[in-house]
Amino acid sequence: MSKVSRTIISSTRSASTEGGRGHLYEAFLIGEKEKDVFNQFIQSSLKPHFLQSYEWGELKKGTGWEPIRLLITDNKRPVAAISLLKRRLPFFNRCIFYAPRGPILGEDCNREGEDFFWAEVKKIARQHGAIFLKIDPDVNKDDQEYRARLRRWGFISQGHREGFGGVQPRFVFRLDLAPSEEELLAAMKPKTRYNIRLAERKGVRVRLAGNKEDLAVFYELLTETANRDRFLIRSYDYFEKMWDLFVVPGTARLFLAEYQDRVIAGTLAFHYGDLVWYLYGASGNRYRNVMPNYLLQWTMIRWAKSLGCRIYDFRGAPGDADPANPLHGLYRFKEGFAATFTEFIGEFDLVFSPFWYFLWTRVLPSYQRFLRWLRRKKQSSEQVPPATVEE
8 A cells, every 4th residue: 555645644653562562553644646545545445435545525615524644653664544524604613524435444443543533533623623523433323332432433314314314315225246147137126127128129329428519418418307306416627527436536426327429327436445336326207117227227236246246236225115105116116226225323523512502403493493483474574465445
């Protein structure tokens, strides 16, 4: 692994252990020159995630977040890392920290290393005036050992949130890629398998996007999808920066489905470590009957297998299988590929300033609810016709 050349911000040495040497823990703030060391450690960990990559922090710079990357080494070997996203609060010399799908703790990070790591995180928090740190690690909800570690570190659970209530989806579908392609197809629901073959019979072809003209076509489809399904999307500039940071280096790929020489659907997938994530999908209002989305998913699954990946992640899904749920179609679509419904451990906060945290979690939400009530009251009063004055 490449040498970390960044200036050490902190270090501590433990006593020698019986039959071995002691531990020299060092903390580094990571910049552009050290990004490869940072990324290599995250990619080689047991829980790699593109949301903790150096490049994701660069992407979020344009949306009001400031990235801060911390790397911990033990005898010069990386053992822990975290990409913190810092959001300043207007009018106050305060901020909040968020580490999407962090932290990343290596197999060799023992309890002593963890304590040093969190002490450094708290030191950075004090320097920046952070109120709290929010994390939502890639950990299964049933992992009681990790829950115990979170409590020891001082984190507070944010409780259970249904559907897409959190910052990142708590519920996803994940596909184990160990079986062969034939076995994966055989395990799918018959309707899913039929729709994949239908798309192929109808002449739908999937290709890789090769330039930003293709990206612009995809964004048009995404806008059409957002208008149809009533959700918000980021600006084209955001996707253009994502292209430069992820697609050009090969971390992500944009797949386009064509029918009768026309792009009718597209998907964006990320490869990081031994996982592939389906992040964005878009489809036009025409030609949906030729089932391009099924063939796109199958193409991405095959791509993930060709990379030797362990898991294909379909990303967010509603938290229940109730047919009355407005998002049940999304649940059924992803379930059809024989993926496993997965629930993560959820969101946890590490509080640095109890007073400001109380304001953030109790006072501010109440104030915002009051403003919404006031706006509704004002709007309803404006809709009432003026009273008739009898003369």
